[in-house]
Amino acid sequence: MEALMRIEGVSVHFPVRKGLLQRQVAAVRAVENVTLELRKGEALGLVGESGCGKTTLARTVLRLVEPTEGAIWFDGQNITDLKGKGLAPYRRRVAAIFQDPFSSLNPRMTSGQILTEVLKVHKYPGDVTARVQELLSLCGLAPRFADLFPHEMSGGQRQRVGIARALALDPEIIVCDEAVSALDVSIQAQIINLLEELRTKFGLTYLFIGHDLSVVRHLCDRVAVMYLGRVMETADSEEIFANPRHPYTRALIDAIPTPDPEGERGREHVALGGEIPSPLNPPSGCVFHTRCPLAMERCRQEVPVLERLTRDHAAACFALDAEA
Amino acid sequence: MFAYMLRRLVGAVLVMLAVSTLVFFMIRLVPGDPIAVMLADAGSEEAREAMIRRLGLDQPLIVQFGKWFWGMLHGDLGASIYGSNQPVSAILMEALPRTMSLAFLSFVIAMIIAVPAGIISATRKNTGADTAVSLFAFLGLSMPDFWLAIMLIIIFAANLQWLPAIGYEPLSAGFWPWLSHLILPSIAIGTGFSAIIARMIRSSMLEVLQADYMRTAASKGLTQRVMLLRHALPNALIPVVTVIGIAFALLISGAVVVENVFAIKGLGRVLIQGIQNRDYPVVQGAVLLVSAFFVLSNLAVDLLYAVIDPRIRYS
Numbered sequence: 001m002e003a004l005m006r007i008e009g010v011s012v013h014f015p016v017r018k019g020l021l022q023r024q025v026a027a028v029r030a031v032e033n034v035t036l037e038l039r040k041g042e043a044l045g046l047v048g049e050s051g052c053g054k055t056t057l058a059r060t061v062l063r064l065v066e067p068t069e070g071a072i073w074f075d076g077q078n079i080t081d082l083k084g085k086g087l088a089p090y091r092r093r094v095a096a097i098f099q100d101p102f103s104s105l106n107p108r109m110t111s112g113q114i115l116t117e118v119l120k121v122h123k124y125p126g127d128v129t130a131r132v133q134e135l136l137s138l139c140g141l142a143p144r145f146a147d148l149f150p151h152e153m154s155g156g157q158r159q160r161v162g163i164a165r166a167l168a169l170d171p172e173i174i175v176c177d178e179a180v181s182a183l184d185v186s187i188q189a190q191i192i193n194l195l196e197e198l199r200t201k202f203g204l205t206y207l208f209i210g211h212d213l214s215v216v217r218h219l220c221d222r223v224a225v226m227y228l229g230r231v232m233e234t235a236d237s238e239e240i241f242a243n244p245r246h247p248y249t250r251a252l253i254d255a256i257p258t259p260d261p262e263g264e265r266g267r268e269h270v271a272l273g274g275e276i277p278s279p280l281n282p283p284s285g286c287v288f289h290t291r292c293p294l295a296m297e298r299c300r301q302e303v304p305v306l307e308r309l310t311r312d313h314a315a316a317c318f319a320l321d322a323e324a
Numbered sequence: 325m326f327a328y329m330l331r332r333l334v335g336a337v338l339v340m341l342a343v344s345t346l347v348f349f350m351i352r353l354v355p356g357d358p359i360a361v362m363l364a365d366a367g368s369e370e371a372r373e374a375m376i377r378r379l380g381l382d383q384p385l386i387v388q389f390g391k392w393f394w395g396m397l398h399g400d401l402g403a404s405i406y407g408s409n410q411p412v413s414a415i416l417m418e419a420l421p422r423t424m425s426l427a428f429l430s431f432v433i434a435m436i437i438a439v440p441a442g443i444i445s446a447t448r449k450n451t452g453a454d455t456a457v458s459l460f461a462f463l464g465l466s467m468p469d470f471w472l473a474i475m476l477i478i479i480f481a482a483n484l485q486w487l488p489a490i491g492y493e494p495l496s497a498g499f500w501p502w503l504s505h506l507i508l509p510s511i512a513i514g515t516g517f518s519a520i521i522a523r524m525i526r527s528s529m530l531e532v533l534q535a536d537y538m539r540t541a542a543s544k545g546l547t548q549r550v551m552l553l554r555h556a557l558p559n560a561l562i563p564v565v566t567v568i569g570i571a572f573a574l575l576i577s578g579a580v581v582v583e584n585v586f587a588i589k590g591l592g593r594v595l596i597q598g599i600q601n602r603d604y605p606v607v608q609g610a611v612l613l614v615s616a617f618f619v620l621s622n623l624a625v626d627l628l629y630a631v632i633d634p635r636i637r638y639s
Binding site for chain 2: 064
């Protein structure tokens with residue numbers, strides 16, 4: 001499959017300023033040298049603990065956060081170079097669904113106004129009112145929802161409005177930043193089904209950020225695991241859950257509870273010790289070595305790169321070299 | 325909505341009744357009486373007695389109150405007991421447009437300063453512009469309004485002679501004469517007010533700019549201008565409106581002091597003269613009017629909420 005978007009060596013550092021002169025004293029290394037490919041029509045899951053930089057990466061792709069280094073190629077263009085009006089076509093083609101469906105909608109606008117605004121800003125050529133109704137019905141909302149304010153809707157309904165807004169301009173890519181994490185489990189299922197349905201219908205490509213591995217497994221074709229700003233492992237969804245190679249991925253998958261109490265009792269959990277280190281001062285070498293059960297001397301000194309294990313499976317770990 | 329307004333109006337009337345009762349008794353607690361002020365030391369004992377009887381001040385307090393209260397309920401606020409014996413309502417009606425003009429213009433000036441200042445300092449947080457606004461707010465709040473009034477007179481009226489120093493011209497005399505007399509006092513009153521509002525808009529804006537829906541707005545591809553004016557400002561104004569409602573009292577009390585500096589015969593001057601002369605009916609009437617003004621402006625602010633924040637519904 002061809003790559004629709006290529007994230008190349010992207011780093012995002014947030015400066016920490018202190019004192020009267022606001023001098024930069026340190027930097028939060030939220031994303032560090034990430035290279036990823038988003039293929040046409042796929043759903044790529046980006047998983048990791050809170051604070052691993054997955055949301056920052058998503059916002060960088062959306063051009064809401066500026067990358068410190070690296071390039072993001074989309075349709076032959078490095079979109080990190082786009083500015084002002086030049087961004088408009090990109091924003092039409094890459095849309096976003098955000099996590100909290102309540103706070104991410106302007107409380108003073110009805111869903112109709114929210115959808116109309118995005119259509120008008122990008123000068124939608126057709127009938128705006130008809131399009132609003134079409135979008136609502138695509139997302140399973142009755143026409144009357146156009147007149148409702150966010151606070152008059154339930155969480156699931158609000159997220160449907162968020163999805164309708166993302167769909168408004170027929171985008172090619174939708175970045176779902178924890179799109180279902182804030183919802184009740186029963187509502188999550190409905191929204192996930194809706195996302196799947198829309199993907200098939202419009203041939204969308206998803207960059208799905210999540211921390212719930214079961215959701216990602218269900219929805220995504222491919223998964224990238226992030227830890228402290230770096231990609232640790234990427235593989236096909238089935239492959240990564242059946243055969244995780246990186247010790248961090250193993251620990252994550254091992255932490256997924258199973259709905260079988262018998263099996264759960266006999267299962268051995270390899271819980272990760274300690275906390276995720278601060279991105280202000282990440283560990284030397286492999287950032288995971290402080291918590292890794294397989295850490296060796298080499299891990300403390302060298303940074304492992306993502307190495308291809310099979311055609312579609314890559315991991316960044318020295319212990320795998322040793323195995324091979 | 326209608327039921328809510330009705331409830332609030334009934335509440336407003338009750339508040340005003342309570343205020344007028346309080347004022348009636350409180351003004352009489354002030355040492356000295358109108359007779360002493362009017363006759364000074366010149367009058368004889370008989371003249372004094374006669375005057376007390378004529379004004380009904382010999383009757384028991386409760387009877388005096390009853391008479392005044394009954395009159396008030398019928399729209400009769402009595403007459404000044406000092407000098408001209410003008411009806412209180414006529415005195416108030418003459419003073420009201422002046423104070424209203426002053427309060428209105430002060431409010432407009434305050435907003436013209438505060439809204440851009442607040443937005444600039446929020447969007448350019450921790451820059452020179454932000455510091456300048458903070459400095460202005462600090463100065464504006466710490467300068468007493470009467471002092472600022474005197475400074476303005478010295479600079480713009482006495483030295484530069486751009487604007488008249490004192491007095492008032494009604495709007496019927498022309499727009500410019502009306503405005504020119506009000507500019508300096510309005511600036512004197514509005515500065516402190518704008519400082520409060522600018523700080524309030526700044527902190528409220530800072531909060532709103534962090535909101536998730538601003539991120540959503542950015543991802544829609546809106547321009548900075550549209551994001552600020554259509555998405556951020558209306559949301560940021562909700563808490564500001566509350567403060568405006570409360571700070572409205574500040575405008576009125578500012579007007580009382582500043583009217584005296586500029587010799588504008590508005591409500592403030594009527595009130596102060598009334599107190600100095602122990603002119604009971606005038607003070608009672610003026611306080612009643614000010615409290616009505618205050619209660620109604622607060623009601624207006626509460627109703628305004630429903631307009632600017634769709635989450636608020638009155639029932």
